[in-house]
Amino acid sequence: xxxxxxxxxxxxxxxxxxxxxxxxxxxxxxxxxxxxxxxxxxxxxxxxxxxxxxxxxxxxxxxxxxxxxxxxxxxxxxxxxxxxxxxxxxxxxxxxxxxxxxxxxxxxx
Amino acid sequence: xxxxxxxxxxxxxxxxxxxxxxxxxxxxxxxxxxxxxxxxxxxxxxxxxxxxxxxxxxxxxxxxxxxxxxxxxxxxxxxxxxxxxxxxxxxxxxxxxxxxxxxxxxxxxxxxxxxxxxx
Numbered sequence: 001x002x003x004x005x006x007x008x009x010x011x012x013x014x015x016x017x018x019x020x021x022x023x024x025x026x027x028x029x030x031x032x033x034x035x036x037x038x039x040x041x042x043x044x045x046x047x048x049x050x051x052x053x054x055x056x057x058x059x060x061x062x063x064x065x066x067x068x069x070x071x072x073x074x075x076x077x078x079x080x081x082x083x084x085x086x087x088x089x090x091x092x093x094x095x096x097x098x099x100x101x102x103x104x105x106x107x108x109x
Numbered sequence: 110x111x112x113x114x115x116x117x118x119x120x121x122x123x124x125x126x127x128x129x130x131x132x133x134x135x136x137x138x139x140x141x142x143x144x145x146x147x148x149x150x151x152x153x154x155x156x157x158x159x160x161x162x163x164x165x166x167x168x169x170x171x172x173x174x175x176x177x178x179x180x181x182x183x184x185x186x187x188x189x190x191x192x193x194x195x196x197x198x199x200x201x202x203x204x205x206x207x208x209x210x211x212x213x214x215x216x217x218x219x220x221x222x223x224x225x226x227x228x
Binding site (some may be wrong): 017029032033037039043044045046047049050051056057071090092095096098099100101102103 | 144153154159223
């Protein structure tokens, strides 16, 4: 089973700053199979990035994904007030079919 | 507008059963794979189960295998999760989520249904 470790656990930043979130896999993951979500309190997750770097429909271009192998990154170029949330990476595997990372909370400094 | 609406959650005793439903609208339900994902209070996301468009592929997480059954009725645009032998650790908000193309992420989610397992 591939384990996804997200870091840092919490990121304290100000609006306008750049956020860099890490997702590290315990084994190599195909870039095609790496996904990022955003979740706000009391809401369902929202698909941001699939295939490691492709933005989902309607996602602003300040969100970008990159990486390969075992190291993947979600970057928010300039934080907007609505971007403060928890972010999860997810990968597709054989067993289990989907695995989520533990999440990174981006909070207002 | 794509909508997924879960129902059927509630309080159940350990060892009990519950059936969740997910009503889909605003898209052609029969052309999408569907998943159940859960989130324990204050915790992260955990994938529970997947069912393909025609129900010919069904997969479960080890934590629920043998206790939970996923199914769908394409004529009724509905997804189900039958949960038996419930345990305290099954307490969570259960989300249904659409998967447009295999391994492309879950692009629409319901608002979630809370299942509380407690005596």
